[in-house]
Amino acid sequence: MFKIKIPATTANLGPGFDTFGMSLGLYNSIEVEQKEEGVEIEVAGYGVKELTTDKSNLVYQSMLRLFDIVDYLPPGLKIKLINRIPLARGLGSSAAAIVGGLLAANKLSGEQLTTEQLLNLATEIEGHPDNVAPALLGGVVISTVKEQGVIYKKITPPAKLKTVVCIPDYQLTTAKSRGALPEKVSFKDAVFNVSHASLLLAGLLTEDYQLIGQALDDRLHQPYRQGLIPGLDEVIDNLSEEVLGIVLSGSGPTAIALTLQEEERIGTEMKEFFAKHGIEAQYLVVYPTDQGATIIEI
Ligand code: HSE
DSSP states (O other): OEEEEEEEEEEOTTTOTTTEEEEEEEEEEEEEEEESSEEEEEEEETTTTTSOOSTTOHHHHHHHHHHHHHTOOOSEEEEEEEEOSOTTSSSOHHHHHHHHHHHHHHHHTTSOSOHHHHHHHHHHHHSSHHHHHHHHHOSEEEEEEETTEEEEEEEOOOTTOEEEEEEESSOOOHHHHHHTSOSOOOHHHHHHHHHHHHHHHHHHHHTOHHHHHHTOOOSSSHHHHGGGSTTHHHHHHSOOTTEEEEEEOTTSSOEEEEESSOHHHHHHHHHHHHHHTTOOEEEEEOOBOSOOOEEEEO
8 A cells, every 4th residue: 555645826917828837735645445336436635526436536547547558457446635736726726636646656567657757648538737747746847748758957946935815715726817817928927937937037037136026927827817716906916025936826816925035924915915815815824835746555
């Protein structure tokens, strides 16, 4: 019997739409035991009511994709999902399910796929690499998909960087949030994001926290998504002095603050801005982590 521990992730980091992702110290676990026959799936934590426990479950479906490639099928499985990452909030819960399922299946079938192959398969299933890459590899991952597969570079998060996530009490699917994006953007806005994403990377690599704060602005997705997330513009614009910047986490509705200090106070303030719009939210102080998904023997 073994367990896979997979971190939550925050994608985009402001200007890095579909490109930047960072793993966070909040984890789902998947316990896996091989059995003589049958497939038994149990869910604890988030998703007890919503997630399917038959063969359509995303973790199991991801396992089947890998089993199919390596031509192996275990006689039976008992899988327990312990979900601490809230669903459909922009914190990478589906990426965690996919990465966890693939890692579990790879272990059960003799670890035939490399990390690169796992990343490519996870990206194929998820549709974009910016959550699955940091879920698998940890740290901050910059990635893109080319014909030959995912091209990526992992960097270690700046040592002093802390994050607070403020999670509104409603779900927003990535599909709906992507549906709010325009077909075309202006040349000016494209240049704005190229410059900001580049400066953000420079800031992350050189641990220049002031630069990180200056580089977090975005014109490609957040302005279009604000309509789906009442209060987000106020959360982002009303920065207290301690905050480097606040951005939408992935496709939302969670907002994430990047800071060096005062995490609890920042969380309370973010919560209050959502409350002004009648939206209940909870905040969590979760730090970036350099550790991706791990397999633990139990
Ligand atoms: N880059 C994706 C998006 C992340 O913003 O739609 C989804 O979590």
